[in-house]
Amino acid sequence: MLDLMPALAAWPPAATGGRCAVATVVGAGGSVPRPVGTSMLVSESGDVLGSLSGGCVEGAVVAVALEVMADGGTRREFFGYSAEDAFAVGLTCGGELEVHIELLADTLGGLRPEGLATLDAHDPGPGLALIRRIDAASPEDALSPRGARFGRGTGSPRGAGAVVIPDPARYQVAQSDAVAALLGVAGDGARSLLRAAAAQIEPLLRTGTTGVVRLAAESGCSGDAAAGRPAAEPLTLLVESRLPPARMLVFGANDFGAALVPAARLLGYHVTLCDARPAFARQERFAAAEEVVTDWPHRYLAAEAAAGRLDARTVVCVLTHDPKFDIPLLQTALGLDLAYVGAMGSRRSHAQRLESLLAAGVAPGELERLHSPIGLDLGAVTPAEVAVSITAELVAGRSRSAQGLSLKHGSGPIHRYPTPEALTPPAPTPHHTPHYQEMPWT
Structure with a gap:
């Protein structure tokens, strides 16, 4: 999402206050085109800013984003490769993507798009970070099969909004009321959870990297087996951090x-x-x-x-x-x-x-x-x-x-100039009739 923020204020659907959704890669496995943290924006009219996979799943993501804008919830979608179903929406590269989709207003919290005009991708000052809550709404929602290859939504998140951090290299998570509010904790238990969060979040902030952080859920992790209820999903945060250019x-x-x-x-x-x-x-x-x-x-x-x-x-x-x-x-x-x-x-x-x-x-x-x-x-x-x-x-x-x-x-010469033999193109075979002038590689 941080990569799109400098362009967000000038993107007409967001700049004019239109309803938009943001789709973000929050999990990736195998060979995938883009890493965790890659985002794409979708407007009510179907306009798109950014890309998640280079084309193979964007259409399905746009359709889900339109649903999100219609009902105000969130979704978590899974895309992979299916050799059995040629018409399935998936990744031809064979990898797997987990995509979180929510309203842009929830992602930015109280930060309006017009307030992002000062963010310069080439000169971000002391840096910028964004911490977002991406876990599911309830333990039952967390049961949605993570092994599913295509389009299984998991409801809306318990948390909402985000924390925008203007100086990630110096940010102290353990003392942050904003992060505590994002986690939905207060009182004596807040500090212990914040310390646990700081141990995972601050290394990402300090190094300018992106990652998913999981913390023990407030209600515990054992669930209620007698009542048939599953364990609560861990509190899950997506942390994106960008430091000034090296x-x-x-x-x-x-x-x-x-x-x-x-x-x-x-x-x-x-x-x-x-x-x-x-x-x-x-x-x-x-x-x-x-x-x-x-x-x-x-x-x-x-x-x-x-x-x-x-x-x-x-x-x-x-x-x-x-x-x-x-x-x-x-x-x-x-x-x-x-x-x-x-x-x-x-x-x-x-x-x-x-x-x-x-x-x-x-x-x-x-x-x-x-x-x-x-x-x-x-x-x-x-x-x-x-x-x-x-x-x-x-x-x-x-x-x-x-x-x-x-x-x-290594050893031997650093510069290996091509020999005349290497510059000679191969003779055409009966099955190879060039329709253009072949030039040697140089």
Whole structure:
């Protein structure tokens, strides 16, 4: 929902006070197009803002959203893959989605769409978080089969509204009357439940991530077996948190820096380009960076750290390829708590760089944090390809995937230029008659 909030005030159905519903992915399994927290808005006239699955379940979700707007309740729908029923609404990718649908007014609580105009997706200030109640209305509703593949609603929620948090990194859940009201608790029992909630919610707020939090229901979790009543569903909250964009510091006003700056901005980084040479740094091709700084790299990095403008999400990419800049810069960077430190260069320059850093007093353990040569082993050659290699390594590091594919773990040449044989297209076969001029991959 947070991804849609900056556009909500300008979306005509919401801006004009029309009735709208919000559908949000609150559970996902297997191969699914979008993660938990992805939302889509639907108006009374069927207008849509956003997407949940790329098309395969949107039609069914719109139909349920219209029902929600008609009766004022909420629904929880399940979508999966059905090989038995070719006409069923499901996910062709084979995954499973759990979608919560409610009125937009309940999602935002007292926050009106026009009050969201100041929320900027690219510059959210100290950040923003949204905590929503998504559990079912009663224990009987919770019995709706979670294994059902398609469209099984579970009634309206016990809780209502949401808590909007303007500074999630500093928010104290245990002292929050707003969260207590959202949970429907008060008195002496409220603090113990809030402490339990804080233990799960605050890590999500602090890291700017999205997740579902479940807490023991107020009436207990044992139910009433003698009366045939099931256990109450846990209090369930959807927590979405967005922190200010992480910083990327690109050192090196060259072709590789010019390619990396816009690529990094596509990933949501706040990008600063730094170079000690004014004639290079002030070139127009670096205008995509939020900041362009002319200073000695290690001096600028140390000053930013001393001013508290770096954190554990900050990325440093050293593209200067010049020992007089690289060594003091990397020595400074490896002494800081940063998410990523990478340096461009050949394997020979990397070996020389390690020797120089060891001689400068950098501990061997700190050198293990250095991504050098920088990037994933994609066979990148051009500046644009190298930018893809670097950003791919950053994405892989976030998800802890592509293990062993980094250039730092490999051997042999970094750049593998295609041979003439590789550029020769295959001869047409009797079953392959090209209707266009085939071009070699480059």
